[in-house]
Amino acid sequence: MANSGILVVAVSQRGALPPATYELVSAGRKLADALKQPLAAVVLSDKASALAADLASRGVDKVYSVEHASLAGFAEDTFAKAAADVARKEGFAKILLASNVAGRALAARLAVLLKAGLATDVSEIADDGKVSRPYYAGNLVASVEIKTPVAVLTLAPMSFPRAEPGAAKAEIVPVAFDPGAAKTTFSTYQPETSNEIDMGSAERVVSGGRGLGGAEGFKKIFELAHALGAAVGASRAAVDSGWIPYKHQVGLTGRSVRPKLYVAVGISGQIQHLAGMSSSGTIVAINTDKDCPLMQMANVSVQGDLNELLPAIVEEVKRRRGAAPIAA
């Protein structure tokens, strides 16, 4: 039997589906319509039913619901076995996952279990099956051919719209799962203590660099981020100076982001920084030096002293919206 159909793999994290899951559904829907193949989703969770009902309303044709106590915390081997069971049984041709820690690990295991070609961080899927993904930290973009009957793809965050719930409800098929003897035991989860917005899935990111002049300067960045409903990023210079923790670093040795809006404040835009943000939708640069690379490549550039500009921008946004901050 030839492989056919598209399968979205939905991994519940802390009992919920990450928003990237809905991006997989919309990308899958478009592909399914183009190929005239069905679109299914599989939910892997210890409490799958509610999540399956949510996905069933977002434009998929069928939802497989794998509910098992072993799927409470993410164990790479156990989750891969559960997803591979469904993928094999139905002979799906394209398996879509999120490009987050869990999705990437699961995709890697699935590719081997299903003897499938794997492409991560996919920003585009062509109708002929070729996919676009970055090489050399985004300095090149390549169209990649998958040579195997089954393709496993992780989709770059913020590259596809998020599927909205609708009136139609897809069929939900419960699937039994036998994890076998576990080699991985999930023990605890320690949440991030701050309630900051995560950069990876944020629609807006405000980043600060050496131009801030010190940890104090980041207060202004947080204020602007708050006013815009944005996550906070940073250049390596700011991180190395100890002004802000490493997890905020954007770039080659930090994280890659692709928000709709990226505001770079006091960042010169060295290639290692650009590697992490150059595919953002709209890039705004705020800098005293109009000739620095970030000001040159930005969609909107504002030349001036950030110490004057940031408070003025925050004030203007608040004035225009009333004091209420924007939801992320």
Add this chain to the structure above:
Amino acid sequence: MALHIVVCVKSTPTSVNVPVDPATGQPKTAGLPTAINPYDEYAVEEAVRLKERVPGSSATVLTVGADSAADVLREAIARGCDAGVLVSGPEFEGGDSFATSLALSAAIKKLHAEKPVHLVLFGKNTNDVGAGVVGVQTAAWLDWPSATAVKKIEAIDPSSATVQRAMEDGTDVLKLALPACVATVKEINEPRLPSLKGKMASKKAVLPKWTAADLGLQPAQVGAAGAATAIAKAALPPSRPAGVKVEGATSAEKAKKLVDILFERKLI
């Protein structure tokens, strides 16, 4: 009880400014200077720290690459690994993560048969392909458990390891039955520079070279022939349209114009 640790490193171009060959549409890397993939330095350092933590342990560094990749093995030995193995031959050229992880898993099996392996360490991702998947794919071929994005090895003995995995929203703690594969992240340690003693050892080290035949693999299973994907065409990312310069006599005026644009374009 002592551990045998294997650490996988890749030789990659030192710069990510790589041109495209217009004739073939492939990235043109021939002649570019290479070095150990930056993230793999953290995996090497962690292997050396585990050696220091568990007396009597040993670390073997492993790479799949061209003959010149022997340099990164020597670099890892200079940083404290005990031995290195080069998996190399024309049959390995053009492999993707699928083919490379199969070759790595076969080499690890061979090492495991010689002296049982407890833990295989990987970097976060390579700076050329940058998929961050080879570690987990290798674990899958071996049918060993794995953990990605590991920022701390809390405890380890020959039968199990407790590790912290850095997730987007916090930290997971997992217990893996050994042998297992672990892909690290930068937070795990601060790599040290090679010592003089290490440099001496690295010069003297004899590096066995294994071909596909030595690993019990067919040439068709590795390299371009065994790859499940291929680059059809690489290109520079689309250039961005020329930007708008926000002008104004005062900061307040510039701020107002900028916020106007953000609202007009529905960015906020």
